[in-house]
Amino acid sequence: MSVIVQNCRTCGGRWFPVRLLCPRCGGADLATKSIERGTVQHLTHLGDVVIASVACDPEPLLVARLHGPVEVGDVVELTDRPGPSGRPVAFVPPSATPREESS
Template identity: 30%
Template sequence: MTAVFQRCANCRAAYFPFRLVCSRCANTSFIEDDVDSGLVEAVTLLANGQQTATLVCPDDVHFIARVMGGTVKAGDRINLTNSAGEETALAGYIPFQRNYA
């Protein structure tokens, strides 16, 4: 399981959600990269009982993910996925869509 984020082809800055222009160097060329897991920084319990978590990943990429397959607490490390169908194991689901103009 992995989640996809965007990396500037020039300065290697990492972004999620995707951007059209790098805020560090103003480059407009990006590559897709992926990350396997993230460290839970904060957890929110929604009214419907679903958990969401703020995750910190390498390169200081931050995701807000829906927690699937269990519950988490701050300090836990969980796997990440862009596929909502992978609900058999504990994972952070990050809906992925490209926002190119």
């Protein structure tokens, strides 16, 4: 499981969602990177739905829907595929993720 984010080859910043230019350095040399997990920073409960900000190391901060029992500080797997996995995951919709470049 993972989520695809953009990585600036000039300054090393990671961005989500897709950008045309790096917001940190203005560079256009952007590639994709797969991020597998992050740490829950904040939780918001909307009835049965739990939304969280999930910090990746070192960047970006993602907003995701949580599945499974999760608390602030927990490390969760990231996925762009909804559905039960048997363990806590953070779901980021695929329409918001860039396509992974082939190497």
